[in-house]
Amino acid sequence: MSEHRLKTSLGRAFGAAPTPARRAARWLDRNLGGSSILREELRHIFPDSWAFFLGEIALYCFIVLVATGIFLALFFHASQAVVIYHGSYHPLSGVPMSDAYSSVLDLSWNVRAGLLIRQVHHWAALVFVAALIIHLMRMFFTGAYRRPRRINWLIGLSLLLLVGFNGLMGYSLPDDLLSGTGLRIAFSITESIPFIGPTMATVLFGGDFPTTGIIARIYPVHIFLLPAAIAGLLGAHLGLLWLQRHTEFPGPGRDDRTMVGSPMVPQYALRTTGYFLLLAGVITAFGAWLQINPVWLYGPFRATDATTSAQPDWYMGWLEGAVRMFPGWDIQIGGFLLPAIFWPAVVLPGLIFTPLFLWPWLDSLALRDNRFVNVLQYPSQRPGRMAVGAGFFTFLTVLLVGGGDDVFASAFGWSLPVLLRALQILVIVLPPLVAALTYAIARRRSERWLVS
Amino acid sequence: MSDDARQTHAAPAPSGENGAPGGHGPRGPGWVPTWPATVGLVVTLVASVGFAVSFIRDASTQWLGGFLAAALLGIGLALAYWGRDLAGDEVISGPYPVPHEDAEGRAALGDALDQSVQVITRRHFLTKMLVFAGGVFVLSQVVLLGALGPRPKNSLRTTSWRAGSRLVTFDGVPVTRDTLAAGTFLVAFPEGHLDSADSQITLLRIGADPHFKTLAGRESWSPEGYVAYSRVCTHAGCPVAQYEDQAKVLVCPCHQSTFDLMNGAQPVAGPAGRPLPQLPLAIDAQGNLTAQSDFTVPVGPGFWDEG
Structure with missing residues (x-):
């Protein structure tokens, strides 16, 4: 001894x-x-709360997307040259199609593990956007966007926009009937912009729709340009997070100048590596057992073919709903036309994202509170903010339902025009109602909170 | 993992001689079983082999993905459990970084920046030239966009229909006066342009339906009860492909814009704001259906200088 x-x-x-x-x-x-x-x-401190895992989910989805994306890129052909299909999927045997679509069929049917990786890639994208949105909501409702984290709020919102857009690019690549329909609508939306719209559309697409070079054009955007931008912003986001450290929920020993949590090594590092693998496992299980985007069923894109009930990926659903619900108010101005689709597809996203980007500044202006904070708020501590958030969320949810109005109408046997009119009324009436109700409930809770 | 334990700073995990996690020593207070992590790692071992074997044997996506998922979940579970329970519950605290809100620090930073800027802007003329030349350089790069694609010219306004173009079906078979019975329809193209997206039309034979309203100026456009509308939706450009016989409407599958075939294909429901353009038809000496001309207005979704 x-x-x-x-x-x-x-x-x-x-x-x-x-x-x-x-x-x-x-x-x-x-x-x-x-x-x-x-x-x-x-010994970097990481406060312990499930709420801080939401952003990590998004980060880990990005890693899964890059890994699976590299695999897919080895097999995908970004070419619209016409080929006659003679692959393993016999129902399409002898059908003329683009090289791009044919390569996706080969990737799905002939390349070992190809279909698995493709489905994991798609699921990871769907979960990515969901995680970003829930992460954003957590930031919003707990006041994490306040000084000194306003810049990181802007970066986070930009990430949401880029990731959503890259998702759209991604499901446009297979050149199946659905993806072509989506591109068709994107062209029409671009065309609707006053003054520059028509030129912008033909310049971006390389001519009048349908063009033969659009897949080759989208491909580098999807696999290089946007991922590089996303990786850069993620790096900035994490760098700022590292410098400023996590926020924390109120608790003993915690205040705006002191943080309490686990050290990065070993506790946090073990845990978060475990969570990453768990998330990758769950998404892989989705990819294994839950079919997603079976492009072989849709057939190749042809401008004269139409699908029944064409739907975009879920995170574009609110935009789809807005486009379906907005009335056909085409406006003639002198010798010019302002198509109705301009309002829901171009103006509305601006109206939704501008106040979101400005929110940290609007918030501190409204409260005349510009303090430097690190401790989070509970949602009901701020009834006004909760009401705004709930109303906003309701608005988007009604739009999302509108994006599937034909599906709901046929599933429940409702008349589509009646449902459409009902949704048009609800999207205006429901958000303020929900906001008022939320305000009343949160107000009562916050009073009780202050008493205790 | 009680709250009390978390508030103690640097509370060491129950480890070492008394109650080593995972050890065979005495199970003291706070003893944590190791078997969940072991099970997780065993699952990963087995599933990894399963993944490799199912890949080699070219098994289904379900088997392959199932094994891969299990392998990831097993090790993930083990590490998460390890980090949460086995590694001990060390809680530490420390200061947040504080911004330099002191006037002194800010002044020093301001001075330093000021000096750097002055080194450049002292040369007034050069500074102005720098901004000017730099701005012009950036603007000049905009011309590169021109390499991407042409300006629209006439492509958005015209289709492949010309006076005398014969109507043909998907297979290129000419449409004659006997092709359709009253109350039926088909999709047609101008002869020689089967792939022309903006020229596709829905051809209907109304027959002598009394509900059909001939619009002013279009009296000669529908010979023998044949009437043709553009099949490109005026909302977002999808093919208006669903024909509802009862209501005599065309419905677009993308956003459910609905057009009344009995009344100039006016929009009656959904988001479209303008009717489907009508193609003026004629029947030639051989009995073939032909176009009198191109559409009289642009087809498809609206654009700014269309009006």
Whole structure:
């Protein structure tokens, strides 16, 4: 025993026994320097709450998307050259189609694990946007967007826009009937913009729709341009998070100047690596057992073919709903035409995202409160904000329902025009109602909260 | 993992000699079983082999993905459990970084920036030239957009229909006066342009239906009860493909715009704001259906200088 003690004290005095970790530390210090900074960062504090996992879900979805995307890129042909299909999916045997669509069929039917990876890629994208939106809502309702995190709020919102747009690019690539229909609508929306619209549409698409080069044009945008932008913004987002550290919920020992949580190494690192693998596992299970976007059923895109009940991916549903619900108010101005679709497809997204981007500043202006904060609020602490958020969310939900109005109408046997009119009324009436109700409930809760 | 334990700073995990997690030592307070992590890792072991074997044997997506998912979930579960329960519940606290709100620090930063800016802007003329030349350079790069595609010219306004174009079906078979019975319809194209997206039409034979309203100026457009409308939706450009016989309407499958075939294809429901353009028809000496001319207004979705 005493011998053992002697050994350890000697070890301390003469430089500890060379464990692999110590050797690594020495190597790092020799080659990079700054081992003291690194040592401090190993103890970086991560507050413990399920709420902080939401952003991590989004980050991990991005990793899954990049990994699966690289696999898919090895097999996809971004070409609209016409080929005659003779692959394993016999119902389409002998059908003329684009090389792009044919390569997606081969990828799905002939490449081993191809269909799995394709479906995991698609599911990861769907979960990615969902995680971003829920993360955003958490930030909103707990006041995490306040100073000093306004810039990171802007970065987060930009990420949502880029990721949603890249999702749209992604499901446009297979050149199946659905993706072509989506591009057709995108062309029409671009055309509707005053003054620059028609030129913008033909310049972006390389001519009047349908053009033969659009897939080749979308491909680098989808696999390089937007992912690079997303990766850059993610890096900035995480860098700021690292510098400013996480917010924390109120609790003993916690205030705007002091944070409490687990150290990054080992507790947090183990946990979050575990969560990453769990998430990857769940998405892989989706990809294995839940069919998504079976492009072989839709057939190749032809401008003269139409699908029944064409629907975009879920995160475009609100836009689809707005486009379906907005009345056909085409306006003639002198010798010009302002198509009705301009309002729901171009103006409305601007109206939705502009106040979201400005929200941290609007909030501090309205409250005349510009303090530097690190402790979060509970949602009901701010009844006004909760009401705005609930109303906003209701508005988007009604639009989302509108995006599937034909599906609901046929599933429940309702008349489509009647349902459409009902939704047009609800989208105006329901948000203020929900907001008022939320305000009343939150108000009562916050009073009780203040008393206790 | 009680709240009390979390507030103690740097509360060491129950480890070491008394109740080592995972060890066979005495199970003291706070002892945590290791078997969940073990089970997770065993699942990963087995499933990884399963994944490789099912890949080699070219098994179904369900097997392949099932094994891969299980492998990921097993190790994920083990690590999450390890990080949450086995690694101990070390809680530490520390300061948040504070912005330099002191006047002194801000002044110092301002001075430093000021000096740097002055080094540049001291040269007034050069500074102005720099801004000017830089701005012109950036603007000049906009011309690169021109490489992407042509300006629209006439392509949005015209289709492939010309005076005398014969109507043909999907297979290129000419449509004659006997092709359709009253109350039926088909999709037609101008001869030689089967792939022309903006020229597709819905051809109906109304016959002598008394409900059919001939619009002013279009009296000669529907010979022998044949009437043709553009099949490109005026809302967002999808093919208006659903024909509802009872209501005599065409419905677009994309956004459910509905057009009344008995009344100039006016929109009667859904988001479209303008009717489907009508193609003036004629019947030539051989009994073939032909177009009198191109459409008289642009087909498809609206655009700014269409009006």
